[in-house]
Amino acid sequence: MKEHERLIDLLVERSFRIGDFTLRSGRKSRFYVDARTTTLSAEGQALIGVLGLQALAEAGLEPEAVGGLTMGADPIAYAIAHRSYLDGRPIEAFTVRKEAKGHGAGKQIEGNLEAGQSVVVIEDTITTGGSALKACDAVKAADAKILAVLALVDREEGGREAIEEAGYRVVSLVKVSELRERAGDTG
Numbered sequence: 001m002k003e004h005e006r007l008i009d010l011l012v013e014r015s016f017r018i019g020d021f022t023l024r025s026g027r028k029s030r031f032y033v034d035a036r037t038t039t040l041s042a043e044g045q046a047l048i049g050v051l052g053l054q055a056l057a058e059a060g061l062e063p064e065a066v067g068g069l070t071m072g073a074d075p076i077a078y079a080i081a082h083r084s085y086l087d088g089r090p091i092e093a094f095t096v097r098k099e100a101k102g103h104g105a106g107k108q109i110e111g112n113l114e115a116g117q118s119v120v121v122i123e124d125t126i127t128t129g130g131s132a133l134k135a136c137d138a139v140k141a142a143d144a145k146i147l148a149v150l151a152l153v154d155r156e157e158g159g160r161e162a163i164e165e166a167g168y169r170v171v172s173l174v175k176v177s178e179l180r181e182r183a184g185d186t187g
Contacts, residue, residue, distance in 0.1 A: 003054075007038075007047045008174055008182050011153065014038045016179045018187075025128045030187060033153050033176065035124040039075035048076055049083025051173050052150065053091075056080075056120065059171045061147050063120040065113050067094035069135040072124035076152055080122075094119075096135045108138050115143035126151045126172070129162035136168060153179070 014037040021032040038044040056063065067077040074095050081093035092112035099108065113119065121139055123132040132149045139146055149163050154172035163170050180186075 003047050003050055004173075007044075007051060008178050010041070010044055010047065011035070011038050011174060012179055012182045014041065014044070016183055018183065018185055023127055025130065027127070027157075031176070031180065031185065033125050033155070033179065035072060035152050036075070039072075039079070039124060039152065045075065045079040045082070048152065048173070049079040049086075052076065052080040053083055053087065055150060055171050055173055059148065059169070061120055061171070062118070063091055063147055064117040065092040065094055065111075065119045065144070066122050066150070067109075067111060067113065067119070067135075067139075068096055068122035069131045070095045070097055072131070073122035073135065076124060076150075077122045092117075096138045098134075109142055113139070113142055113144055116145070118145045118147050120147050120171075121149045121168070123149060123151045125153045125155060126159035126163070126170070127155045127157050129159035129166075132159070132163055132168075133166055136163075136166070 015034050017032045021029045066080050077093040084091040094111035094113035097108050121135050148169040151172040153174050154160055155176045160170045
């Protein structure tokens with residue numbers, strides 16, 4: 001089975017739920033994607049590392065680092081960084097706190113991000129685009145160059161367009177329509 005097809009299956013098995021949900025944005029939805037149950041699994045990590053690097057290469061992106069808003073982006077960034085090392089072309093990882101720490105160095109970005117680096121901002125699930133744009137703001141304030149936003153799942157609810165409207169390219173590994181189709185959700 002191809003990696004992309006297996007990732008869709010894994011997301012449907014572990015992360016995709018049909019019901020009555022309120023999303024972080026406040027919107028109501030009849031389905032929910034809890035990507036962490038996939039991104040934090042051993043198989044999910046392996047698939048995301050391979051597919052994330054493949055998507056970056058197909059998009060012609062060569063970032064020096066990847067990362068995004070904690071906690072959703074973290075396992076995705078780490079999977080890509082790990083796989084990139086195994087493939088002999090290391091990409092560093094970083095994480096963006098929701099707010100700067102109130103102690104120590106007071107950083108909002110932890111890990112391996114330096115001014116001037118070319119980066120791809122990671123998002124687990126794009127709905128409105130708000131979390132990805134918040135991460136982009138922090139990365140931009142750190143004087144890094146944002147090449148694109150890479151999402152595990154695009155919910156296809158306007159988030160991609162909002163991110164693109166802000167001037168960032170969006171690459172997604174899976175669309176929610178693929179999950180809905182595989183789950184037999186026709187509603």
